[in-house]
Amino acid sequence: MKELEFIKSIENIIGKEYLGDDCAYLRDFELTITQDSLIEGVHFKREWYTPFELGYKSAAVNISDILASGAEPKYLTVALSLTDDIDKLWVEEFYKGICSTDPNVKIAGGDITGSKNGILVSVTALGSTGERNISSRKNAKEGYVVVTKGNHGSSAAGLEMLLKGVYDKSSELVQAHIRPQLEYEFSSQISKLVREDYAMMDSSDGLADAVFKIAEASGVKITLDYDKIPHLKEVSREQVLFGGEDFKLIAAVPANIVSKIDDAAIIGKVEKFDGARLEVAGEKYSSYDELKVYNHFGEDNG
């Protein structure tokens, strides 16, 4: 959890204004912006991904944050640092993958440099706020319901198979990890329907992680009904709740709009609480440290 500790320590230096959410909301430009990196050996192993797939996923993890903000994805910039063994064909396939993620998103430049140790990808995504209502994790309110769409835990189950080295790459679980499908419609419907403040996050670090972050930022209790959480039957409860990288969206919204969101599953409710609380499957979590938090396979947990 070093990242969280570091971020807390820099709040006093750079201010909290743009730090609370995965995207920063720049009102003067009417956009939201996010930047995430994929580091070989930390976030991926080269042998798991074709360069096309790595391009797709590098774009997807960032576009997903834009969707979670409620904005419309518009532009990416891509910084790529490559080891000497990477050739032109690899780079072309990588960019084809980037472009395949969302045909409405344009690549607005970036940077290619050398790297001594492994492939490094850092992507910045911009989304247009336009007429949409922009989310913030601090906006969950008493009486709101928690909704999601799509299966949770599949990506972690796929990652487990990849780590074991015995897998069928075309299987639904492995594909959920390598080529996560993004929730464009869910994001667009919510951000256009909701008139009130609302909270939305993606499940990049897991469902429980996202919900607890919303509860913590909003100072509320969120109770999830485990049986309502969409997931494949071969995925464990651990993976459903704590597995990362599904890139499904979870939103706390007024109950009256839910019937207008296609295929929305109501998985929980928001209640008043003195502090922050997540309750799910008989467990109660009141601090971040109590959660099992997914860490990328190569990351230090210290």
Next chain:
Amino acid sequence: MKELEFIKSIENIIGKEYLGDDCAYLRDFELTITQDSLIEGVHFKREWYTPFELGYKSAAVNISDILASGAEPKYLTVALSLTDDIDKLWVEEFYKGICSTDPNVKIAGGDITGSKNGILVSVTALGSTGERNISSRKNAKEGYVVVTKGNHGSSAAGLEMLLKGVYDKSSELVQAHIRPQLEYEFSSQISKLVREDYAMMDSSDGLADAVFKIAEASGVKITLDYDKIPHLKEVSREQVLFGGEDFKLIAAVPANIVSKIDDAAIIGKVEKFDGARLEVAGEKYSSYDELKVYNHFGEDNG
């Protein structure tokens, strides 16, 4: 020159619209955007920089590209990948350095992850175009003059001292490399004064490199008068012309505005030509391959 080769090969995939300049100009958001990475062992050695200085420079190399576009620097996002030995104090000092670069620029989030091998910094900068005229390297026109401000070659001379391992860190040359001063006033004056299309670049990869790129993109001949190029007397001609990372601006503009730019040195002229040509100090360059191009000390030249 692998980077150039790679960029040419992806033009057909992502389109040329946002690739021609160091910044992409996003007219719908009225901004310019750029993203550049600093990789330990490729762009810097840890022992040369305090974390504060590394933060400053990571911001500076990106803000310089915004200044070269003619826009006003507004926001940065910062993706930092850190090895296990990095502590909270390091991160705080790094962010203090980032914030010190330009008090008018806000940090709009980013990402901190682990890294297996060395520190990786990737910064994205956004600039506001507002009432300013935005540059493009393809806009140099017959009859324009080439202007710059500030000393060229100092950073390369400083880097040479750092590489030799015998240096006074406070010396002007080492400081030019570690803590380059950016050309805010020159950028702002030109982008507000010029009514016509104009070209401007920073000298991140060297003066000759920038001027040749302008000549190539514009299809013109640019002749530089070496004796007019501002530089310190202890800096070699090689360093003045080909040394990188001074982050001085070079612009091809109509002659009639030059008297209104503070401390502008006229160092060359733009002439009609069938193709691209740079002439300086008795040498003629008609292709990029003929130039001695500065590569970062750790980068593959293959």
